Amino acid sequence: MGTTVTPLRLTIIGAGYLGLTHAVCMADLGHEVLALDVDEQKITRAGAGETPFFEPGLEPLLRKNLDAGRLRFTTSFAEAGEFGEVHFLCVGTPQADGGAADLSYLNAAAGALAPYLATPCLIVGKSTVPVGTARALLDQIRTAAPAGTGVGLAWNPEFLREGYAIQDSLAPDRFVFGVTADAAAGLLRRIYAKPLAAGIPALVMDLETAELVKVSANAFLATKISFINVMAEACEAAGADVVQLAEALGHDERIGPRFLKPGLGFGGGCLPKDIRAFRATAADLGVTSLASLLGTVDTINFGRRTRVTTMTREAVGGSLAGKRIAVLGAAFKPNSDDVRDSPSLDVCGRLSAEGAVVSVHDPVAMPNAARSRPDLRYAASVSEAAEGADLVLHLTEWADYQAIDPAALATVVARRAIIDARCTLDASQWRAAGWSVRVLGRP
Numbered sequence: 540m541g542t543t544v545t546p547l548r549l550t551i552i553g554a555g556y557l558g559l560t561h562a563v564c565m566a567d568l569g570h571e572v573l574a575l576d577v578d579e580q581k582i583t584r585a586g587a588g589e590t591p592f593f594e595p596g597l598e599p600l601l602r603k604n605l606d607a608g609r610l611r612f613t614t615s616f617a618e619a620g621e622f623g624e625v626h627f628l629c630v631g632t633p634q635a636d637g638g639a640a641d642l643s644y645l646n647a648a649a650g651a652l653a654p655y656l657a658t659p660c661l662i663v664g665k666s667t668v669p670v671g672t673a674r675a676l677l678d679q680i681r682t683a684a685p686a687g688t689g690v691g692l693a694w695n696p697e698f699l700r701e702g703y704a705i706q707d708s709l710a711p712d713r714f715v716f717g718v719t720a721d722a723a724a725g726l727l728r729r730i731y732a733k734p735l736a737a738g739i740p741a742l743v744m745d746l747e748t749a750e751l752v753k754v755s756a757n758a759f760l761a762t763k764i765s766f767i768n769v770m771a772e773a774c775e776a777a778g779a780d781v782v783q784l785a786e787a788l789g790h791d792e793r794i795g796p797r798f799l800k801p802g803l804g805f806g807g808g809c810l811p812k813d814i815r816a817f818r819a820t821a822a823d824l825g826v827t828s829l830a831s832l833l834g835t836v837d838t839i840n841f842g843r844r845t846r847v848t849t850m851t852r853e854a855v856g857g858s859l860a861g862k863r864i865a866v867l868g869a870a871f872k873p874n875s876d877d878v879r880d881s882p883s884l885d886v887c888g889r890l891s892a893e894g895a896v897v898s899v900h901d902p903v904a905m906p907n908a909a910r911s912r913p914d915l916r917y918a919a920s921v922s923e924a925a926e927g928a929d930l931v932l933h934l935t936e937w938a939d940y941q942a943i944d945p946a947a948l949a950t951v952v953a954r955r956a957i958i959d960a961r962c963t964l965d966a967s968q969w970r971a972a973g974w975s976v977r978v979l980g981r982p
């Protein structure tokens with residue numbers, strides 16, 4: 540028997556990666572949704588059924604809900620204030636100078652919305668924030684809202700992964716509801732009635748704990764990645780094989796195989812900035828051991844980029860000047876066109892700065908990569924990127940690259956040499972086709 544959803548009027552403030560996905564998913568649950576962004580172009584495109592980023596399945600779901608009349612877009616805070624029974628804050632919280640989170644977008648959004656909150660409502664924060672932000676925001680909103688309006692605030696952090704955004708929004712491992720009153724938890728239960736009925740747990744807690752759950756989840760995942768990457772260094776030093784090591788560790792149920800993939804490390808718009816912001820918070824709170832742990836995780840992660848740059852230099856004879864390097868992958872991870880803090884583009888930039896001619900291919904991220912690093916060359920196909928290359932670098936583990944025929948690619952390169960910085964290619968197949976193959980952390 541299906542769950543009956545009593546539709547609520549929801550506004551989503553900030554229609555970027557998180558906000559647009561959330562708006563579409565909430566409309567798909569049956570709610571009436573009005574999404575707002577200050578970027579007019581984004582709003583126009585979304586209203587026309589276009590997503591401004593690559594996310595499997597999101598565009599058809601956006602169109603379906605636009606057609607059903609459950610989803611609209613606006614740039615007007617007055618319209619949003621009047622419309623919403625619940626307002627979700629989904630704006631960006633990027634890294635400020637010094638590593639702490641920049642909360643200016645969040646403060647601006649709350650400040651712009653508050654004067655229009657004429658009827659009782661709940662504000663729900665979804666952005667990733669330092670602990671203490673929610674309570675400060677509630678004070679700010681209550682001061683700026685019309686006198687007498689009952690405004691509540693909850694924090695419902697988002698755990699979605701780019702590439703799996705719909706699945707993660709509608710069927711996450713758990714919902715986290717940070718609240719100050721039972722009524723807020725009740726409203727959140729109504730919003731998420733369908734997934735909750737399907738058995739997804741909702742954990743209700745105070746605001747501070749909810750804020751910390753999100754950043755500590757990211758800190759744990761980043762630590763797991765950096766752990767296996769120092770193990771890769773240990774394997775290289777000892778002549779051992781980190782891929783076999785990771786597989787054996789992953790079979791231990793206490794450890795598990797996920798986020799235990801050795802390679803070039805993490806990047807993207809979330810993990811790096813979130814662990815730096817958490818590090819800054821930990822220092823502010825006087826929790827120096829946490830600040831030091833997170834600093835080490837970040838340093839290990841950056842070290843992987845240096846290591847690949849060094850290996851590349853060595854593999855072409857000690858100097859990169861004039862050497863042609865073909866790079867496979869520009870996105871920070873596969874199934875995404877996001878190049879924010881992309882480890883691949885960082886390495887490309889380092890190689891280019893030493894005089895290498897870098898030709899990059901990516902199945903979907905090239906337009907974003909070209910905007911972010913216009914100094915690099917971009918190739919429409921793997922073989923075009925590899926034309927005349929002295930070395931091929933595998934930097935983002937798209938499934939397409941595992942299907943490359945090494946014998947065919949051998950016919951276009953100047954030298955059959957490849958470095959697999961993501962440890963996912965079948966090295967024996969490449970070697971059989973005459974390639975010299977180096978894999979991070981493997982003999």
Ligand SMILES: NC(=O)c1ccc[n+]([C@@H]2O[C@H](COP(=O)([O-])OP(=O)(O)OC[C@H]3O[C@@H](n4cnc5c(N)ncnc54)[C@H](O)[C@@H]3O)[C@@H](O)[C@H]2O)c1
Nearest residue numbers: 553554555556557576577630631632644647648666667697
């Ligand atoms: N992208 C992810 O995978 C992900 C996952 C979980 C959590 N988060 C968190 O979600 C938040 C948003 O991240 P994102 O990736 O969606 O960022 P984003 O940059 O894609 O989107 C942010 C949006 O907010 C809009 N905005 C900025 N100021 C505004 C204002 N005053 N009023 C209305 N809109 C405004 C921007 O125009 C932009 O469209 C961050 O805190 C991030 O850490 C992101």
